Amino acid sequence: MKIEDFGLEVEALPGAMPVWHATVDNAQWVASAEQVRSHGGRLVAIWGSDQTDRAGTLEVHMTLTARTGLLWLTLPVSMPDAAFPDVSAIFPAANRMQRAVFDLLGVRARDANDTRQWLRHAAWPAHIFPLRKSVNARTLFGKGRDDYPFVAVSGDGVHEIPVGPVHAGTIEPGHFRFSVVGERVLRLEARLGYKHKGIEKRFESLSLMDGARLAGRVSGDSTVAYAWAYAMAAETVARTTLPPRACWLRALLLERERIANHLGDLGFIGNDAGLAFALAQCSRLKEDVLRLNQAWTGHRYLMDAIVPGGVSCDLQESTMHAMREQMSAMAREVRQIKSIFDDHPGLQDRLIGAGQVMPELADRLGLCGLAGRASGAAWDLRVQFPCIPYDSLDVHIATHRNGDVAARTTVRFEEVLESLELCFAMLDRMPAGESRVDLAQPVDGSLGIGWIEGWRGEVMIALEAGPDATLRRLHPHDPSWQNWPVLEHAVIDNIVADFPLINKSFNLSYSGVDL
Numbered sequence: 001m002k003i004e005d006f007g008l009e010v011e012a013l014p015g016a017m018p019v020w021h022a023t024v025d026n027a028q029w030v031a032s033a034e035q036v037r038s039h040g041g042r043l044v045a046i047w048g049s050d051q052t053d054r055a056g057t058l059e060v061h062m063t064l065t066a067r068t069g070l071l072w073l074t075l076p077v078s079m080p081d082a083a084f085p086d087v088s089a090i091f092p093a094a095n096r097m098q099r100a101v102f103d104l105l106g107v108r109a110r111d112a113n114d115t116r117q118w119l120r121h122a123a124w125p126a127h128i129f130p131l132r133k134s135v136n137a138r139t140l141f142g143k144g145r146d147d148y149p150f151v152a153v154s155g156d157g158v159h160e161i162p163v164g165p166v167h168a169g170t171i172e173p174g175h176f177r178f179s180v181v182g183e184r185v186l187r188l189e190a191r192l193g194y195k196h197k198g199i200e201k202r203f204e205s206l207s208l209m210d211g212a213r214l215a216g217r218v219s220g221d222s223t224v225a226y227a228w229a230y231a232m233a234a235e236t237v238a239r240t241t242l243p244p245r246a247c248w249l250r251a252l253l254l255e256r257e258r259i260a261n262h263l264g265d266l267g268f269i270g271n272d273a274g275l276a277f278a279l280a281q282c283s284r285l286k287e288d289v290l291r292l293n294q295a296w297t298g299h300r301y302l303m304d305a306i307v308p309g310g311v312s313c314d315l316q317e318s319t320m321h322a323m324r325e326q327m328s329a330m331a332r333e334v335r336q337i338k339s340i341f342d343d344h345p346g347l348q349d350r351l352i353g354a355g356q357v358m359p360e361l362a363d364r365l366g367l368c369g370l371a372g373r374a375s376g377a378a379w380d381l382r383v384q385f386p387c388i389p390y391d392s393l394d395v396h397i398a399t400h401r402n403g404d405v406a407a408r409t410t411v412r413f414e415e416v417l418e419s420l421e422l423c424f425a426m427l428d429r430m431p432a433g434e435s436r437v438d439l440a441q442p443v444d445g446s447l448g449i450g451w452i453e454g455w456r457g458e459v460m461i462a463l464e465a466g467p468d469a470t471l472r473r474l475h476p477h478d479p480s481w482q483n484w485p486v487l488e489h490a491v492i493d494n495i496v497a498d499f500p501l502i503n504k505s506f507n508l509s510y511s512g513v514d515l
Contacts, residue, residue: 003020003066003068003069003071005035006022006032006035006066006071008022008024008028008032009022009023010022010071013072013236013447013448013449014236014239015232015233015235015236015448015449016232016235016236016387016388017069017070017232017385017387017449017450017451018068018069018070018385019069019070019071019072019449019451020069020070020071020072021072021073021074021447022071022072022073022074023073023074023075023076024073024074024075025075026075026084026085028073029062029073029075029084029085029087030085030087030090032062032064032071032073033062033064033087033090033091034090036064036065036066036071037090037091039066039067041064041065041066041067042064042065042091042366042368043062043063043064043087043090043091043093043094043366043482044063044064044065044070044451044458044460044477045061045062045063045097045460045462045475045477045481046060046061046062046087046094046097046098046101047060047061047097047100047101047200047462047475047477048060048061048077048101048104048105048107048131049061049105049131049464049472049473049475050105050131050132050133050473052132052133052134053133053472054445054472057076057077057078057079058076058077058079058082058105058106058107059074059075059076059077060074060075060077060084060101060107061073061074061075061462061475062075062087063449063460063462063477069385070385070449070451072447072449072462077107082106082107082108083107083108083109083110084107084108084109084110085109085110085111086098086109086110086111086112086113087109088109088112088113088114091366092364092365092366092485093365093366093481093482093485094109095112095114095485096118096481096484096485096513097481098112099114099115099116099117099118099119100118100119100515102115102117103117103118103119103120103129104119104129104130104131104200105129105131105132106129106132116148116149117148118192118193119193119196119514119515120193121146121148121193121194121196122146123196130198130201131200131201137198137201148191150177150189150191151187151189152179153179153186153187155181157181157182158179158180158181158186159179159180159181160177160178160179160180161177161178161180161496162175162176162177162178163175163176163177163178163499164176165191165194172194172195172509172510172511173194173195173510174190174191174192174194174510175190175191175192175194176188176189176190176191176499177189177190177191178496178499180496183495183496183497184493184494184495185491185492185493185494185495185496185499186492187488187492188487188488188491188492188499189488190484190487190488192484192510192513192514193514194510194514195510195511195514196514196515197511197514197515198515199214199218199476199515200473200474200475200476200515202214203463203471203473203474204471204472204473204474206470206471207469207470207471208234208237208238208308208439208442208465208469208470208471209234209307209308209439209469211230211234211463211471211474212227212230212231212234212304212306212307212308213304215227215229215230215461215474215476216230216303216304216306217303218476218478218511218512218515219478219509219511219512220301220303220511221257221261221301221455221456221509222257222261222454222455222456222459222478222509222512223257223301223302223303224250224253224254224256224257224302224305224306224454225254225257225452225453225454225455225456225459226454226459226461226476227303227304227305227306227307228250228253228254228306228450228452229450229451229452229459229460229461229476230308230450230461230463230476231250231306231307231308231309231450232387232448232449232450232451232452232461233448233449233450233461233462233463233474234308234439234442234448234450234463235308235309235439235448236446236447236448236449236450237442237443237446237447237448237463237464237465238308238439238440238441238442239440239442240308240309240437240438240439240440241437242309242310242388242437243310243433243434243435243436243437244388244389244431244433245314245430245431245432245433245434245435246309246310246311246434246435246436246437247387247388247389248388248389248426248429248430248431249310249311249314249315249430249435250306250311251389251390251422251426252315252423252426252427252430253297253302253305253306253311254452254454255419255422255423255426256289256293256302256419256423257301257302257454257455258415258416258419258454258455259289259330259416259419259420259423260286260289260290260293260301261455261456261507262412262413262415262416262419262455263282263283263285263286263289263334263416264282264283264286265412265504265505265507266278266282266337266341266409266412266413266416267279267280267281267282267283267286268504269351269405269409269501269504269505270282270341270347272500272501272504273346273347273350273351273501274346274347274350275341275344275346275347277340278337278340278341281333281337282337285330285333285334288326288330289326289330292319292322292323292326295319295322296313296315296319297312297313298313307436308439309436309437309438309439310434310435310436310437311435311436312436314435315430320427320430323423323427324424324427327420327423327424330420331417331420334413334416334417334420335417337413338413341409341413348406350405350498350501351404351405351406351409351501352402352404352405352406353404353406354404354405354406354494354498354501354502354505355404355405355487355490355491355494355498355501355502355505355506356402356403356404356490357371357375357403357404357486357489357490358375358403359375359376359377359401359403361375361403361486361489362375362376362377362403362486363376363377365482365485365486365489366482366486367482367483367486368457368458368479368482368483369454369456369457369458369479369483370408370411370412370415370455370456370457371408371457371483371486371505371506372457372483373397373398373399373400373411374399374400374402374403374404374407374408374410374411375400375401375402375403375407376399376400376401376403377399378397378399379397380395380397380453381451381452381453381458382395382453383395383397385451389426389429392429393422393425393426395418395422396414396418398410398411398414398415398418399411405501405502405505408505408506409505415455439469441469442465442469443465444465444466444467445464445465445466445472446464446465447462447463447464447465448462448463448464448465449461449462449463454479456478456479456480456507456508456509457479457480457482457483458479459476459477459478459479460476460477461474461475461476461477462474462475462477463475476512476515478509478512478513480508480509480510480512480513481512481513483506483508484508484513486506487502487503487506487508490502490506
């Protein structure tokens, strides 16, 4: 459906992506969500903001995908009711986003079925809301209570297995509550929030330029995607146009981030299924990528390589030559490893049918990113809404319909090979010229959105500029918000021992949703 079909007074925001903004009332909030859902669109994010320093009100925001772009809705919320219409019946992924809005801002989703706290844990008292402008976050921590009510499953032979939040490996914390009969999983409920760092509150004290460094650290394995989304939003509010070379270099960085993460996951998927060979070979290939990353940018994981206005490191001819050699060898080896995966009967027995999410369920729950593409969703921002240079590159979307661990593994292999091809094309067609320009002074109150297809899925940054090039409000959104609830469904009727394999096949971010 087109933006004009919504019947709203919309403002087109400038920038690299097609984005429209509208201020709505309660009825329009729900009607817009229903219209988007009925036409196959999706919920991207829900968040809140405090405007008491300027407009004397609280606001809730929602971004939705339409056929022609991204629709950003702002709903003013009146006090003392401080409530907004629940849309979780339309978009199930809204549930945890709405609960996070209440924990942080004190604005509740009216008539919602699930109103349990999500991010708060015991970090601050229940009557304090950190994103209120009047709250000093430094005085909050360690003063709350935590009595989270997990959903209980009853019946003959049903018992619970608690796992985490501290795990055996050096990984992020998350608690998983399994309800099982024997080894068969009846229900899984995840609880996150252990990595809550007050990121959104921290942004409010930063300048537009300083915020770039924090944005790249929201979820460290997606630093390029977050940094590019942030820079895109910052360049929107500053009305700054990038030189072509900067856009192409950003895309090259993004594809190298995709390659490195997919290789790491492929190795661990194979290892969790008993094929240690896969971990050894994929880890070696990933290490090669990381070492060349450091030689180019000074950082193995490409942190701070993208900045508002362009990139912080240009690309020399010697590095381009090294990349071509590395990628030529890597493409051959990845194809060989894929053939070993495909021809290994013991491995395929573990992967096929495990953690299956059929296309109908994926569509209902809003599964996105590589996991969504493995369940039949032909959606990739590099194709649907391509920014420079993707608008001039032929990006192939890797999709499958089986929706199991095997399908998510195949999508990763195909995306690695596709990213290698894209990198070759970028190196061959890299434009000359500047790689960075200065930002203009943004207008106080101006809005900007960055929207980038990271390796895990869509990363979105929504910001509002404050006075003197500061940040009044910034919300970073990770695709894991949509995908964590789907993982809980994917595990049902599988055995407990397959959970690590299924979990790794999604490899969702804890930090990206804990904020």
